[in-house]
Amino acid sequence: MYTKTLHWSVWLSSVAVTATIIVGWWSVAGSDSTLSTNASVVNSHEVKVVELRGVWSGYQVKPDWDTATQKLSAANFNAVFPYVCSSGIAYYHSQVLPVSQFAQQHDYLAEAVSAAHKHNIAVHARVLALEMLFAAEQTKAAFAAAGRLMTNSQGETAPWLCPTDPRNRQLLERIVTELVTHYDIDGLQFDYLRYPGRDYCLCQRCRRQFAADTGAQISQWPQDVLPGGPGAPQFNKWRQEQLTALLSDLVAQARAARPDIVISAAVFPRWAEHSARFGQDAARWVQLGLLDFVAPMNYTADRLDFATWLLTQRKAIGGRVPLVVGMGPLSDACQFDGPEQLAEQIQIARSFGAGGFIIFKYTDQFAQEYLPYLAEDATATLASP
Numbered sequence: 104m105y106t107k108t109l110h111w112s113v114w115l116s117s118v119a120v121t122a123t124i125i126v127g128w129w130s131v132a133g134s135d136s137t138l139s140t141n142a143s144v145v146n147s148h149e150v151k152v153v154e155l156r157g158v159w160s161g162y163q164v165k166p167d168w169d170t171a172t173q174k175l176s177a178a179n180f181n182a183v184f185p186y187v188c189s190s191g192i193a194y195y196h197s198q199v200l201p202v203s204q205f206a207q208q209h210d211y212l213a214e215a216v217s218a219a220h221k222h223n224i225a226v227h228a229r230v231l232a233l234e235m236l237f238a239a240e241q242t243k244a245a246f247a248a249a250g251r252l253m254t255n256s257q258g259e260t261a262p263w264l265c266p267t268d269p270r271n272r273q274l275l276e277r278i279v280t281e282l283v284t285h286y287d288i289d290g291l292q293f294d295y296l297r298y299p300g301r302d303y304c305l306c307q308r309c310r311r312q313f314a315a316d317t318g319a320q321i322s323q324w325p326q327d328v329l330p331g332g333p334g335a336p337q338f339n340k341w342r343q344e345q346l347t348a349l350l351s352d353l354v355a356q357a358r359a360a361r362p363d364i365v366i367s368a369a370v371f372p373r374w375a376e377h378s379a380r381f382g383q384d385a386a387r388w389v390q391l392g393l394l395d396f397v398a399p400m401n402y403t404a405d406r407l408d409f410a411t412w413l414l415t416q417r418k419a420i421g422g423r424v425p426l427v428v429g430m431g432p433l434s435d436a437c438q439f440d441g442p443e444q445l446a447e448q449i450q451i452a453r454s455f456g457a458g459g460f461i462i463f464k465y466t467d468q469f470a471q472e473y474l475p476y477l478a479e480d481a482t483a484t485l486a487s488p
Contacts, residue, residue, distance in 0.1 A: 153486040155396070155427050155459025157182035159229065159369075162194035162203075162211045164465050168218035174470055176222035178478035179485050183224055184292055184369075184461060187212050188278065189231035190264050190271070191238025191246070195286070199277045201242055216287050227290030227367065228282050232275060232353075234295040235262040253304035256325045265304050266345045267312045275349070276356045283361040290365035291357055292398070296346055297371070297381040301330055304342075313341050342382035347391070354393050365395045369429060369461075372399045372412045374419055386419040396424050398461055402431030404439055409448060413455040425458025432473065434463045442476035449481040459486075 160183055164171040172183065187193065193200040195212035212228060219226045235243055243262045246252050251268050252260040264271040283291060298304060305325040313319060313328075321327045321334050328338035350368070357364050370385040371377040378384045388394055397420065401412050413428065420426055430448050432439035439445055445462065452460055462469070 153181075154453075155182055155425070155461070156180040156482055156486055157184055157227070157427075157459065157461040158465040158469070159184045159429075159461055159463045160186065160465040162186050162206070163209070163214075165467055168211075168215045169221070171465060171470065172215075172219045172222040172224045174474060175224055175465075178474050179482040181224060181486060182227060182290075182459075182461070183215065183219055183465070184227045184229045185212065185215050187228045187230060187282070189234055189236040189238060189295070190275065190278075191235030191242050191262070195282075197278075197281060199274070199281050201239065203237070212282075212286055212288070220287070225289040225365075227292045227365065228286070228288045229292045229294055229369070230278065230282070231295040232293050232349075233264045233266065233297065234299075235264070236295070238262065250306070250308070253298065254306040255302040256305050256329060261299055261303065263299055263303065265306055265308065266349045267304070267309050272349060272352060275353055279353050279357050280360055283357050283364050288364075290367060290395075292367045292369055293350065293353070294369040296350060296368060297377075297383040298342060298346075299381075301339075301380055313338060316344075317341060339379050339382070343378055343384040343387070346382050347384055347387055347393075350388060350393055351391065366393070367396045367398055367427070368394055369398045369400055372401045372403075372416070374399075374416065389420050389423050392423075394424055396427045396458060398427045398429050400429035400431065400434075400463070402429065402434045402436035402463070404437045404444065406447075406451070410451060410455070413452060413457070417455055426456075427459040427461060428452040428457045429461050429463060431463045433466060433469060442473040442480075445473060446477060446481040449477075 156179065158175065158180065162185055175183065187195055188197065188200055191200070193202050194206045196202060196206070196210045216226050235246065243252075246262075246264070247260050249270075251265060251271055253263040253265050254260050264274070266272070279291065282288060305328070310321070310324055314321065317337060319334055319337055326332055327334040329335060354366050357366060368385065368388060370383055371381060374385050378386075385397055385399070389397055399412065399416050401409055403409050403412075413426075416426055430445060431437055432442075432445045449460055462473075
């Protein structure tokens, strides 16, 4: 692994060495620059901070990883977050997951790491934890037949792993261990660590587990736990606890294998609303010390929404970890008018004391239109302490 002083202020886990970590970039500016401790994270070492400047990407980029990371480095970016797998398919040479036909001849993750490190770019492998996105139909059918997928109130399954199934948890733990031990990645980012909506998961295993964990007496399942039902608040809280427990297990697995690994999560932006709707309690994950930084996907072209979300997120984080803001100029959720709008969002995020930003996503359009503009504007100088 190439060495580079860690660019963030972080309290290392009690199991980690108290030293300068190798790679990763984060900071919290202004009044939140002093990070507080909690039950899982201890104040063991503080190191220099600089801004994380990253991009999300697919499993491959055009024309190749060497060209892309060279361009990113020249524009003073310092991190890339490639999509490496879902829970049903891998774009690296996995021994755990089925390998995509497109990755049979190319280990795209190995290629990304090699090229990125050559250009001083950190690689944070992005794992779509619960959704089986792009998995083969036969793979999804096999999981459905085995009763491992989420079920809605109509008894229909979705290609999402039920988090209460021990087989699914073990699968995810094996994926995490494989990634952090077989590849020289600098970080691991969890995405799709959520339910697809309020109507999931209502399988019989979740019904039994909910009753066992809470002692709740549900006379009409699932009606009583759906929105408006008497058991809905308790069920929503229980769903959040399932995802938090799963994340805790995965983080423990990763840090046991690689104490220096940087752990983050890409999360939805409206935390109060989305924790109830999708079971994704990002604020709680931060409070428990499960993340080294959090990356809310603040995909909007509206200035007021963007600023409002930042303010709410910053308050919820309370300075515990850096807020690395996801921006979506080329996302499905919004389309920007041009790179000027992205540069403006970067400056707004900085004014809120954000520890950096991740842009969705690296494409030909981003490389040709956005990156040159940023190199002359928002990222014209190196990120520095």
